[in-house]
Amino acid sequence: MSKSKLIKMMCIGLIGCAVYAEATEGQVQSGKEDVVHEMSTPLAENMMSQSPINIINSIEKENQTSVTFNYKGSLATIENLGHTVQLGVTKGQTITVNDKEFDLLQIHFHHTSEHVIDGKSYPVEAHFVHKAKDGKLAVVGVLYEEGKTNTSFDSLGELPKKKGEKRAFKENINAMDLMPGSKSFYTYSGSLTTPPYTEDVTWVVLKDSPELSKSQIGMVQGAMHKNNRDIQDINGREIIEKD
Numbered sequence: 001m002s003k004s005k006l007i008k009m010m011c012i013g014l015i016g017c018a019v020y021a022e023a024t025e026g027q028v029q030s031g032k033e034d035v036v037h038e039m040s041t042p043l044a045e046n047m048m049s050q051s052p053i054n055i056i057n058s059i060e061k062e063n064q065t066s067v068t069f070n071y072k073g074s075l076a077t078i079e080n081l082g083h084t085v086q087l088g089v090t091k092g093q094t095i096t097v098n099d100k101e102f103d104l105l106q107i108h109f110h111h112t113s114e115h116v117i118d119g120k121s122y123p124v125e126a127h128f129v130h131k132a133k134d135g136k137l138a139v140v141g142v143l144y145e146e147g148k149t150n151t152s153f154d155s156l157g158e159l160p161k162k163k164g165e166k167r168a169f170k171e172n173i174n175a176m177d178l179m180p181g182s183k184s185f186y187t188y189s190g191s192l193t194t195p196p197y198t199e200d201v202t203w204v205v206l207k208d209s210p211e212l213s214k215s216q217i218g219m220v221q222g223a224m225h226k227n228n229r230d231i232q233d234i235n236g237r238e239i240i241e242k243d
């Protein structure tokens, strides 16, 4: 076989692998049960810091970790991506974690919650995804529980139900309004909860849970399939809490 022919065959093989990986790593819809099954992707052996986790045995460490929110813009867009509903945001909104600044990129939703606190799961979890200049990610998780109607959540209007449906917000909506008043939190080092499950993500899970009414939770459920990843092994990681 000529060298060029061999290279060509190898290329076709590689493309095949790439297509296969894309097809298996995505979320596959089962029309029959109307449920999304996240196909388990084999993780590299050295991936030992995955998310989400069950938050237990957290330790208080005064003055160790600080998180400040500098959300001075607005939500810009709302879009149904098929596997979630995502909120686009105006530029220049940041959080500072221990003197390191991360830009707010987007906010999206999971149901049920991905993180579990002391074994308790919540109906909805929002992820506020941030990126630093060096490419490192920080995600703030907000767990919502069922209760009274949340007027801030109502300001999002009807969530787009169909994949690809997108609209812009006309009025200013501050991302902080989707968070609880108290910013007490748990923090640990984890990963993205969707492929490629990149690690070294700083997770900040807020302790307090804003309420959503039953019909608001129903609206989230109506806009996406169940999309929470299974709980991952803690593998000896430290969970720090701060009030």
Ligand SMILES: [Zn+2]
Pocket: 108, 109, 110, 127, 193
């Ligand atoms: Zn997420």
